[in-house]
Amino acid sequence: MTAADRAEIVILGAGIAGSALAHHLAGRHAGPIVVYDPATPGAGATGRAAGIVTEQLWDRWDVEVTRASKAEYAALALRWDPSVYAVNGFARWTRDPAAADAVAPAIERLRAWGVHVEPIDPAGLERRVPAGRFPDVRAAMWGPDDSVVTPSAMNEIYAESARRAGVDFELGLPFKRFHRTDGAWELETASRRIRSPRAVLAAGAWSKRLANGAGHPLPLVPYRTQAAVLRPSPPEPATLPSVHDIDLDVYVRPESNGRILAGDGTERVEADPETFRPGGDEAFVGHLAESFASRFPGWSEAEMVRAWAGVCTATPDRRALVGPVPGAEGLHAITGFNGFGVMRAGGVSARLAEVLSAGEGDPSAERLLGPVLPGRFAGAPGPFLPRPGFTLEAGDDPRF
Helix, strand or coil: CCCCEECCEEEECCCHHHHHHHHHHHHCCCCCEEEEECCCCCCCCHHHCCCEECCCCCCHHHHHHHHHHHHHHHHHHHHHCHHHEEECCEEEEECCHHHHHCHHHHHHHHHHCCCCCEECCHHHHHHHCCCCCCCCCCEEEEECCCEEECHHHHHHHHHHHHHHCCCEEEECCCEEEEEEECCEEEEEECCCEEEECEEEECCHHHHHHHHHHCCCCCCCEEEEEEEEEEECCCCCCCCCCEEEECCCCEEEEECHHHCEEEEECCCCCECCCCCCCCECCHHHHHHHHHHHHHHCHHHCCCEEEEEEEEEEEECCCCCCEEEECCCCCCEEEEECCCCCHHHHHHHHHHHHHHHHHHCCCCCHHHHHHHHHCHHHCCCCCCCCCCCCCCCCCCCCCCCC
């Protein structure tokens, strides 16, 4: 067997989280750094993500991290490609009386966290989304500063920035093994071995399998989500806001060339990232058609361009797993974003890069990553089902 190459940090996964982390570590002159992915940057969940970036979240930490991501995406887009990021606003609404009662407290909570959000009436919704009809809406909120990003393009910007700073991307080689040996973490691919004192699991839905194989299981459940691109007539302007119907659990955002992207199609069961169905289901496409007919009649005849599925990763409390893995010297995670990895990737990777640069045992981990540190789970949590979604209420068990 050939001698192993040496690195200071190995990142497993070249999606937006792993590539953003490499970008931030390179900016801190940490290295040498190797990013490994058996495919290409953004080939997993990142390339199948919707790319809505909103501060209408349920936790102050999430809001702060997403706000940092928005600022970073705007700056990177301005430097590399202005077309990949746009501020278009985000509206969400409900006709359900109980959910409507939760809207005003949500607005109050978000404003306390510095989020620019305000109530909006049905007439205001119709002005912003002419394809929709909203006479039955009981309560709605509007965030004018929310935005959209093209996930695959931003992923590539991060990767290219890291490459130019000297990060080694090891791509397209079959995975063989990841384990700890002789006081270091060793990654073995079909043609190369890399040893490093520190490693980061940034592999999305594959992180569960990698953690199990390394002997340090993490409470993760991969699950399948679906989305589709449609072509309405007439085409929609790029200024169309992103929207979310809480009752139908359907979101829509503008796409290029006057098209729209719609989801959710989330399955509340565990999925295998190796064998999941990558195409959109007939039931999901039917749900979109019914939702458009009732809520967005102006899009009811929109042409279906394509539908697809991806795999996201859930945790028991809907918070990500970021930081040192308990009992595993030198092993860190940045995974388990419950379907919101693109929103948080820029901001959270900057925080993890600071922690990694500070070294093992530094108190910055608690300050920067407290709510998402993997050590918050004592022992192995029991079985759980994914609970993703844009929720109105805060806490671990929201009703809406």
